[in-house]
Amino acid sequence: MLHDVTKTYPNGKTALRDVDLVIPEGDFVFLVGASGAGKSTLIKLLIRDEIATRGAVMLDGQDLARLNRREVPRIRRKIGIIFQDFKLLPTKTVRENVGFALEVTGTPRRQIGPAVERVLALVGLSAQAAQLPSQLSGGEQQRTAIARALVHDPRLIIADEPTGNLDPLISWEIIQLLSRINELGVTVLMATHNAEIVTALRRRVVALEDGRITRDELGAAYHRED
Numbered sequence: 001m002l003h004d005v006t007k008t009y010p011n012g013k014t015a016l017r018d019v020d021l022v023i024p025e026g027d028f029v030f031l032v033g034a035s036g037a038g039k040s041t042l043i044k045l046l047i048r049d050e051i052a053t054r055g056a057v058m059l060d061g062q063d064l065a066r067l068n069r070r071e072v073p074r075i076r077r078k079i080g081i082i083f084q085d086f087k088l089l090p091t092k093t094v095r096e097n098v099g100f101a102l103e104v105t106g107t108p109r110r111q112i113g114p115a116v117e118r119v120l121a122l123v124g125l126s127a128q129a130a131q132l133p134s135q136l137s138g139g140e141q142q143r144t145a146i147a148r149a150l151v152h153d154p155r156l157i158i159a160d161e162p163t164g165n166l167d168p169l170i171s172w173e174i175i176q177l178l179s180r181i182n183e184l185g186v187t188v189l190m191a192t193h194n195a196e197i198v199t200a201l202r203r204r205v206v207a208l209e210d211g212r213i214t215r216d217e218l219g220a221a222y223h224r225e226d
Contacts, residue, residue: 002019002022003056004055005019005056006052007038007041007050008053014211015038016038016041019042019212019213021213026182028179028204029189029190030192030205031190031206032198033209038208038212039208041211043189043191047158048064048075051065059075073105079154079157080149080186081158081160082149082160083145084162084165086144089133093131093132094125094129094147095120097144101149101151101152107152116147116151119147119150119151120147122147123144123147123150125140125143128140128144138165139173139174142166146162159178159189159191160191161193162174163192163197168196178190179201198220202219202220204220205217
């Protein structure tokens with residue numbers, strides 16, 4: 001996925017150095033590291049918000065740097081993105097927020113309704129479909145965001161600190177939901193500071209420090225165990 005990738009910003013700051021990272025289909029990977037370690041830059045490269053200064057970023061066999069502008073939306077449809085602050089549209093209902101992700105990609109209207117109902121059932125929000133984000137709890141807002149990320153059947157879900165604004169109990173619900181989605185065959189890459197969740201789940205852990213991968217372990221804890 002990332003082959004010998006270095007990313008230097010115009011201000012001279014190097015955010016990633018010589019990064020090699022392969023994420024097989026169906027994997028569940030925690031991306032950990034302090035603020036400023038390079039997690040956000042790595043995510044931006046994967047969704048082609050940024051282009052590597054050196055090296056190749058590949059998704060489904062395609063070099064993202066070589067795509068022309070018209071091809072970017074098609075590649076992004078293979079990726080679902082979940083943010084810490086949900087990024088829901090406040091004037092749209094749960095159902096409309098999720099459906100909007102399909103509307104903007106030109107999905108035929110007759111397909112949108114069934115797809116939205118399917119993912120709302122998956123995340124347990126069918127009963128809240130007509131509510132606005134302001135009527136939902138934080139956990140329900142994040143589940144709406146997960147439904148929106150899932151509605152176009154992505155191959156990869158990228159979750160950037162998805163439990164950052166949630167209390168511990170709700171955080172566990174969100175993680176269990178992401179685990180269930182992973183069991184359905186969707187690859188999950190989750191950037192997090194939550195040591196407790198990472199250590200409890202014992203999945204693959206990739207640690208970044210000063211833009212370099214310092215650890216890539218299966219069945220690992222948040223912190224190195226020596």
